[in-house]
Amino acid sequence: MPPKALELGLACFCLPLCSHQFGKKLFFRRFLLELFPVQRSWLWAAFGGLATAAAFAAFHYSYMYPSTFVLLGVLGLIFAWVRIRSGTLWAPILLHAVAAVTGLLLNLLR
Template sequence: MTTPLPCKASSVHAVAPPCSTQSPYNLFKRLGMFVLAVGLYVLGNLLAAVQAGALSGNAQFSNQQLLNGIAYAGVGLLLLYYLQNRRQGFTRAFAGHTLQRPLRNGLLATTAVYVLCGVVVALFDIPDESFMLTFFDGLDRSQIVLLCISLVIFPPLAEELLLRHFLMRLLPWERSAVWKWLSIVLSTVLFAAIHTQYEQAITMVALVAVGFVLAVARIASGGLLVPVLIHACAEVLALLGYVLNAYMG
């Protein structure tokens, strides 16, 4: 049984609610949870690979099967998160301590990132990502709708759990501004790094900017709900940008 730390008037209050309780920092426990989370993420994608092979007889993924793997990973990570936070209250931990302001600021910042990047793409006539050019190939209308719904739900859930919770917890960001910014930078860099399907520099700039917004929202809100919602908004904006480019092209 852990003893709550006493409240202190320090910079920690910028990233945690006043008089919040903090359990003692244990790097090995947090590292173990992160390794387990990565294992669940990999396992989810392996299950999708097995399913793809069983259904099609080859190792090639469709976009929906790729998202299925992320969905399996998201379910596993959400279960792990629940088991980790069931004593303090899953809903309270997931929602955090502040919603409205971090959500509003995060949505505005994310929208600004996509608008600015869209302007740069238009001004310099930057070609579309090859990944997106074939994203809906061979799909009928119902399959396109299902793919879009999957894209808005599953990557935000799985990636925020993995990066903004299990990864960021490796550093005690609640305890000092230095750890806070190190955790933001670490999760931002890895967020951009795992999206290997993109080739254009402007896309990577957008990923870094959005990853930064998501990490700041995680700390400002104290939970995962706000970054998940902002991430989902980013997916919607990306899809709208793709549709707009296709229409104007």
């Protein structure tokens, strides 16, 4: 089995069962982002980042406010940029965890 097919299968299995941080990052930042040759040029990196950010925002369809989708799209773009620049999944996983905790804390404070 090719490594990408194995990773896609793992992402599809991990997404509902494992921590959503790891499963989503594996799917969006490893499998989907690598469909684009992001290391070739900044244009491919921008296109791949925008495409995966849009998919990331669309994945969160349960939110009802349009502003939430815009925020999720911006966060998805930041996560993609961090993944491309760092070359590792751990940086966007940590950043996503920080964003989730920040959101929870802000929700508790209002």
